[in-house]
Amino acid sequence: MKLILDTQITPDQESGVQTLLERDGCISCTITDAGQKVIGIVKKGSRKPEDYLGVPGIVQVLPVSTSHKLVSREFKTQDTRVAINNVVVGGDRIVVIAGPCAVESLDQAMTIAKQVKRYGAVLFRGGAYKPRSSPYSFQGLEEEGLKILARVREETGLGVVTEMTSPSQADLMEQYVDVVQIGARNMQNFELLKCVGKMKKPVVLKRGLAATIQEWLMSAEYIAAGGNTDIILCERGIRTFEPYTRNTLDLSAIPVLKKLTHLPIVIDPSHATGIREKVSPMARAAVAAGADALMIEVHHDPDNALSDGPQSLYPEQFGRLMRDIYTIAPVVGKQLDFDYLKKSELIHDLDENAVKTAAFIGEFGAYSHKAALAYFGDDITPVPMKGFKEIFAAVAAGRAEYGVIPLENSLSGSIHENFDLLQEYDLKIIGEITIRIQHALIAHKGAVKDNIKQVLAPPPALTQCSNYLDQYPWMERIPVAATSQAVKQVKDSNDAGFAAIASTMAAKMFDMQILDESIEDDPRNYTRFAVIAKEYKGRKKVAKTSVIFSTGNKPGALFEVMKIFSKYDVNLVKLESRPIHGKPWEYMFYADLEADIEKNELAPMRGLLEEKTETFRVLGRY
Numbered sequence: 001m002k003l004i005l006d007t008q009i010t011p012d013q014e015s016g017v018q019t020l021l022e023r024d025g026c027i028s029c030t031i032t033d034a035g036q037k038v039i040g041i042v043k044k045g046s047r048k049p050e051d052y053l054g055v056p057g058i059v060q061v062l063p064v065s066t067s068h069k070l071v072s073r074e075f076k077t078q079d080t081r082v083a084i085n086n087v088v089v090g091g092d093r094i095v096v097i098a099g100p101c102a103v104e105s106l107d108q109a110m111t112i113a114k115q116v117k118r119y120g121a122v123l124f125r126g127g128a129y130k131p132r133s134s135p136y137s138f139q140g141l142e143e144e145g146l147k148i149l150a151r152v153r154e155e156t157g158l159g160v161v162t163e164m165t166s167p168s169q170a171d172l173m174e175q176y177v178d179v180v181q182i183g184a185r186n187m188q189n190f191e192l193l194k195c196v197g198k199m200k201k202p203v204v205l206k207r208g209l210a211a212t213i214q215e216w217l218m219s220a221e222y223i224a225a226g227g228n229t230d231i232i233l234c235e236r237g238i239r240t241f242e243p244y245t246r247n248t249l250d251l252s253a254i255p256v257l258k259k260l261t262h263l264p265i266v267i268d269p270s271h272a273t274g275i276r277e278k279v280s281p282m283a284r285a286a287v288a289a290g291a292d293a294l295m296i297e298v299h300h301d302p303d304n305a306l307s308d309g310p311q312s313l314y315p316e317q318f319g320r321l322m323r324d325i326y327t328i329a330p331v332v333g334k335q336l337d338f339d340y341l342k343k344s345e346l347i348h349d350l351d352e353n354a355v356k357t358a359a360f361i362g363e364f365g366a367y368s369h370k371a372a373l374a375y376f377g378d379d380i381t382p383v384p385m386k387g388f389k390e391i392f393a394a395v396a397a398g399r400a401e402y403g404v405i406p407l408e409n410s411l412s413g414s415i416h417e418n419f420d421l422l423q424e425y426d427l428k429i430i431g432e433i434t435i436r437i438q439h440a441l442i443a444h445k446g447a448v449k450d451n452i453k454q455v456l457a458p459p460p461a462l463t464q465c466s467n468y469l470d471q472y473p474w475m476e477r478i479p480v481a482a483t484s485q486a487v488k489q490v491k492d493s494n495d496a497g498f499a500a501i502a503s504t505m506a507a508k509m510f511d512m513q514i515l516d517e518s519i520e521d522d523p524r525n526y527t528r529f530a531v532i533a534k535e536y537k538g539r540k541k542v543a544k545t546s547v548i549f550s551t552g553n554k555p556g557a558l559f560e561v562m563k564i565f566s567k568y569d570v571n572l573v574k575l576e577s578r579p580i581h582g583k584p585w586e587y588m589f590y591a592d593l594e595a596d597i598e599k600n601e602l603a604p605m606r607g608l609l610e611e612k613t614e615t616f617r618v619l620g621r622y
């Protein structure tokens with residue numbers, strides 16, 4: 001059973017509820033879910049559920065029917081995000097944990113940590129206490145191994161994950177590591193589960209070799225019941241009759257768990273398959289199936305590894321896998337972020353009082369909101385704005401640290417207004433992010449397509465769905481600023497004759513009905529967003545430079561500029577022309593170059609560009 005508290009509950013009423021529960025002999029846990037305070041009763045007292053309804057401060061009493069309570073989706077509807085230093089497991093960004101099976105020496109751990117970090121891993125794994133099938137196999141460096149892990153964290157900034165095999169190791173774990181892992185063989189070691197339930201470290205709970213999903217969730221419940229809800233479930237393969245792989249990776253556990261629990265899920269394809277060449281295909285499949293994180297074994301010298309060498313990837317193989325995941329993740333609405341740690345460090349380094357906000361267009365639930373979350377994760381607060389100009393003005397005035405603006409879409413083309421605003425404001429592009437756009441037709445509950453008179457959406461979204469809309473000629477297309485704003489307007493109208501085009505996330509946020517999903521004309525519908533700020537902060541590897549320039553209206557002027565890029569072998573990935581305000585038929589050109597224009601060897605190119613153009617400005621290096 002769960003009790004939903006009034007959003008206006010007073011502190012006195014709340015402590016009255018707690019005293020009542022204690023008096024009734026209940027065991028309970030309070031959380032915030034979807035903006036509401038909820039008390040989960042895990043052990044019922046003498047009172048019947050309906051008797052709580054008259055208690056001041058309690059607005060609703062709902063049953064939790066599953067045997068797992070605190071970790072169930074019925075108890076908490078929103079996904080849990082487990083924060084490990086600056087890394088969040090369970091958000092829009094895919095988290096990759098990588099490292100050797102066992103810590104063998106400082107040199108080995110440090111070498112691998114630096115390599116996996118370079119390829120985009122954000123947490124380091126390595127065993128110090130190794131539960132092995134044979135008592136004669138390497139058992140781990142124990143406390144020495146934990147000290148090495150702490151050194152790795154100090155030098156690389158990667159949070160460290162290691163297995164805990166006995167409650168007696170709790171103090172050492174608290175001292176040296178960031179995440180404790182409960183291994184498959186210990187999934188039902190209840191004393192160990194109770195112990196980590198009281199610890200102040202996130203826990204990776206591996207599924208037992210022959211455990212059902214229900215048994216696994218009950219083990220998670222043990223940890224949560226102790227007070228620690230920072231749990232990440234790890235599928236690492238189950239024992240079946242199939243000998244071709246070490247275990248059978250149960251990827252169907254992902255959608256099953258997503259329904260049953262709010263906890264994030266990490267997939268360990270290394271232990272599941274036990275064979276190097278099978279690891280990457282299963283890792284790719286795990287991301288496609290909706291995993292929040294991956295745990296991959298990597299070793300720089302697997303032939304001489306002290307444990308699990310045959311399933312460890314070579315660092316270069318790991319690098320290739322990361323590139324594949326980078327491409328797959330947006331298809332399922334997630335993001336692998338190669339700059340994850342740098343961005344988080346930068347934001348956390350900012351002065352405590354600095355604004356840490358990212359302005360975006362529309363209401364919450366807009367694609368721009370999603371892009372802001374995908375780029376910054378939970379490090380920043382997204383702030384909705386009415387229009388693009390307001391975003392630029394807020395960033396220029398320092399009211400928002402960053403702005404996230406769409407620049408172009410693979411189906412509908414460029415968002416010209418933003419190119420013009422880049423020209424107008426003296427701001428910098430500091431990053432970019434591309435997300436997949438999947439539209440839905442959204443209306444009031446009970447609405448039917450035959451009666452929809454008007455469809456509200458921003459012009460790019462209307463273009464992206466034009467074939468779909470052509471099927472319903474009676475629906476008038478009404479342009480608005482953003483998709484989520486369209487949903488809000490439809491909602492506020494209380495009229496079943498209006499519909500909006502927006503994401504399913506927006507439909508859920510506004511509690512509206514989805515009439516049709518995936519209505520974009522082509523599933524390869526991606527929008528590229530730029531992240532703008534007043535200035536660059538921190539140092540980053542620069543892959544792209546955006547520039548704007550004007551050439552004057554004379555024959556061959558643009559050709560002269562293009563020749564310069566060609567001479568220096570610089571690839572142009574975008575060229576857009578925009579009219580110059582107040583100068584009819586004269587144009588500014590916006591270009592994206594696959595190069596860092598500030599590199600020493602490109603200094604002559606920049607000199608030539610400045611000479612051959614009338615105006616030249618670097619908009620951003622990122």
Ligand SMILES: O=C(O)C(=O)C[C@]1(C(=O)O)C=C[C@@H](O)C=C1
Binds near residue numbers: 361366368481483
């Ligand atoms: O309307 C939103 O949700 C936005 O974030 C804006 C916007 C855009 O203007 O391009 C962003 C992505 C989609 O292409 C459709 C709409």
